[in-house]
Amino acid sequence: MTSIAFLLPIALGMGLCGLAAFFWALKRGQFSDLDGAAARILIDEDDAG
Amino acid sequence: MSAAARLPAAAAPAPVRSVLAVPGMHCAGCMGKVERSLGALPGVASARTNLTARTVEVVHDEALETPQLVAALAAAGFEAQPRVAAEDTPSAVRPLLAPLAVAAFACMNVMLLSVSIWSGAEGTTREMFHWLSAAIGVPAIAYAGKPFFASALAALKRGRTNMDVPISIGVTLATCLSIYETMTGGADAWFDGTLMLLLFLLAGRALDAMMRDRARAGVDALLRQAASGAMVVEAGGATRWLAAAALAPGMVMRVAAGERLAADGRVVRGASRFDQSLLTGESEPVAARAGEAVHAGTLNVDAPVDVEVTAAGTDTALAEIARLMEAAGQSRSAYVRIADRASRLYAPAVHTLAALTFAGWMLAGAGLYHALVVAIAVLIITCPCALGLAVPVAQVVAASALMKRGVLVKDGAAMERLAQVDRALLDKTGTLTLGRPVPDEAALDALSAAEASVALALASHSRHPLSLGLAQALAARGVQAANLADVVEEPGRGVSGTWQGMRVALGRPVAAEGMASALDAGLGPVRVIGFADRLRPDAAQALDELKALGVECSILSGDGIAAVAQVARSTGLTARASASPADKQQNIASLQATGRRVLMVGDGLNDGPALAAADASIAPGSASDVGRQAADFVFTGESLLALPRAVRASRRTMRVVRQNFALAIGYNALAVPLAMAGLVTPLIAAVAMSTSSLIVVANSLRLQGAAR
Numbered sequence: 001m002t003s004i005a006f007l008l009p010i011a012l013g014m015g016l017c018g019l020a021a022f023f024w025a026l027k028r029g030q031f032s033d034l035d036g037a038a039a040r041i042l043i044d045e046d047d048a049g
Numbered sequence: 050m051s052a053a054a055r056l057p058a059a060a061a062p063a064p065v066r067s068v069l070a071v072p073g074m075h076c077a078g079c080m081g082k083v084e085r086s087l088g089a090l091p092g093v094a095s096a097r098t099n100l101t102a103r104t105v106e107v108v109h110d111e112a113l114e115t116p117q118l119v120a121a122l123a124a125a126g127f128e129a130q131p132r133v134a135a136e137d138t139p140s141a142v143r144p145l146l147a148p149l150a151v152a153a154f155a156c157m158n159v160m161l162l163s164v165s166i167w168s169g170a171e172g173t174t175r176e177m178f179h180w181l182s183a184a185i186g187v188p189a190i191a192y193a194g195k196p197f198f199a200s201a202l203a204a205l206k207r208g209r210t211n212m213d214v215p216i217s218i219g220v221t222l223a224t225c226l227s228i229y230e231t232m233t234g235g236a237d238a239w240f241d242g243t244l245m246l247l248l249f250l251l252a253g254r255a256l257d258a259m260m261r262d263r264a265r266a267g268v269d270a271l272l273r274q275a276a277s278g279a280m281v282v283e284a285g286g287a288t289r290w291l292a293a294a295a296l297a298p299g300m301v302m303r304v305a306a307g308e309r310l311a312a313d314g315r316v317v318r319g320a321s322r323f324d325q326s327l328l329t330g331e332s333e334p335v336a337a338r339a340g341e342a343v344h345a346g347t348l349n350v351d352a353p354v355d356v357e358v359t360a361a362g363t364d365t366a367l368a369e370i371a372r373l374m375e376a377a378g379q380s381r382s383a384y385v386r387i388a389d390r391a392s393r394l395y396a397p398a399v400h401t402l403a404a405l406t407f408a409g410w411m412l413a414g415a416g417l418y419h420a421l422v423v424a425i426a427v428l429i430i431t432c433p434c435a436l437g438l439a440v441p442v443a444q445v446v447a448a449s450a451l452m453k454r455g456v457l458v459k460d461g462a463a464m465e466r467l468a469q470v471d472r473a474l475l476d477k478t479g480t481l482t483l484g485r486p487v488p489d490e491a492a493l494d495a496l497s498a499a500e501a502s503v504a505l506a507l508a509s510h511s512r513h514p515l516s517l518g519l520a521q522a523l524a525a526r527g528v529q530a531a532n533l534a535d536v537v538e539e540p541g542r543g544v545s546g547t548w549q550g551m552r553v554a555l556g557r558p559v560a561a562e563g564m565a566s567a568l569d570a571g572l573g574p575v576r577v578i579g580f581a582d583r584l585r586p587d588a589a590q591a592l593d594e595l596k597a598l599g600v601e602c603s604i605l606s607g608d609g610i611a612a613v614a615q616v617a618r619s620t621g622l623t624a625r626a627s628a629s630p631a632d633k634q635q636n637i638a639s640l641q642a643t644g645r646r647v648l649m650v651g652d653g654l655n656d657g658p659a660l661a662a663a664d665a666s667i668a669p670g671s672a673s674d675v676g677r678q679a680a681d682f683v684f685t686g687e688s689l690l691a692l693p694r695a696v697r698a699s700r701r702t703m704r705v706v707r708q709n710f711a712l713a714i715g716y717n718a719l720a721v722p723l724a725m726a727g728l729v730t731p732l733i734a735a736v737a738m739s740t741s742s743l744i745v746v747a748n749s750l751r752l753q754g755a756a757r
Contacts, residue, residue, distance in 0.1 A: 008181065011158075011161075012158065012185070015154055015157070015158055016154075018154070019150060019151070019154045022150050023147065023150070026143075026146055026147065026150075031146065032099065032101070032102075033098075033099040033100055033101045033102070034101060035100040035101045036080065036098060036099055036100030036101060039076060039077040039080060039100055040077065040080065041077070042076075042077035042078075043077050043078075043080060043081040043084075044081065
């Protein structure tokens, strides 16, 4: 039982951290350009032209 | 970064943020080019593209002006327009993301706790887990359920019901029952099922909103963002640029060849011809001399003229069309979406069943508490979880399939309406035809290679519609432009220059019959190249396919009888000519009165009211801003095959939607007897709910190939 008393708050806390991170990302506009984010990986940075 | 930090802070002027629309950007390579070309400009701190909205956001010094940014993009091969900041419409999906995340988070955590209860946790463990579930679940349900509660309340206030009413009642009752069970140490709490229900329903809503956002971003990128206006000549002879809204009667506008008029007026100096096709559908430019009236929205074709403004803003012929459209749009909003029609039958049925269950158990002698628990179990198990996904998932999958084939879908209801269409009215200019002058193929074939390259070089120096058409056609044939010297464009006369010491010219033929250009390349006789507005490629095939789909087509045009008759002969359709915008709308209304479902295909301003009044409407990507905004679907590209494709895809989507309904209701038919018998536990509810949702999603994914 004592292990549960530790594990439950830890698990919930980690979950809440994830939720907070999602809200932070939402506010910072990380989800405003999903198509662009997918395409960005293909941009060749060395290409001068 | 470090270099910027080392700069003295006082020397750096305040950075300015500008947003440019770049409609031509559609891949990673384009994004890289746009960002690099802007980043290379002195004074640009950062440039960040947004591919979804087809925009680029630039942070730069105040000294750097927007035209310089546009010029840099033009040099890189991208057309760009400054975006009007005020037109930043809110996204439909953003407000749903946070509830969705909360529901997902809470659902997962509560589900974990529930697993141990289902596995047989008892006594204090179960009680503690129930309390924990309640602590997570109740606030989460209150937050994530807000969109449904608000919509249900709004519907009830107007004395109607929608899908959200049974959802809200089910969710609220289940939550109350679960709280009661937790407080009294009961065996079953339904927090997990309730949260899962909200999660699935929110996912359906978010998908629906995402589709609308995407289509709107596509259409926004097509729209011309810069405000229209005119160069106004002041008393002293000086000219200045005024926005259309600032024009007032009495002002004199100087309208260059190739410009659109920003207000109605009367020609005071000069003479030219005006292309009125956007306004009336008439393809032949109309001549106007000093003293004659011209209308806003028409294109000055030949020569610069001075026009005295007689009406501006809300008094113009344009504004009259806008008023007609507003009235026409109201009839369409009366359309009831299939999901709401289903819920009109569904909600009373579900509530009757729950009430009957309650009454039955009471009569059978069970206690009030027991009867209530079973009745609420019925409500939870019948909550339209799969029903909430049945429509949006199918429509989103079909819309993205269509989008890949060049058809933008504005919203899901449009697909429902298009699927029912059995009559189509097509505008002529710009819809059946390309809406721009295309040079005669035979005349181009007759040109020698040298003549063709001179013609391309001359045509590329002019913005005249005929020159643009000629340059496009020659470039498409792989002709290389010749090197010319001393090129000048004389308004109303044409372009001339010197090539290898000879004078060459492209201009109006001496005897102008219809639309034509005369080419004098200094090599033998003057060539006359005829122009005509051509039918779109595949027009005949597209019309045949529509006929095979049971959609009867005819032409409804504002153009003169002669021009319409020619197109009607070559397409084999019946036609009505010289229809005013109000006539078009009337025509649609009378067809609708006989029970037909009408599809309107048009592009011009004059089609606006008809596009808004028809059951469904499609506009080509080359259409006027008004046409694109009024239409439900916009197809990019030149092929008219987009029409049968959109109809077919919509019908297939509706078939899948109906299958989804059948699957979802079939699941209920199986589960409801169990629930009424009082045999459903939270575990059974959770399993049944997720399986039925997965089946519906899987069935909808079959639509990925719907746009073939």
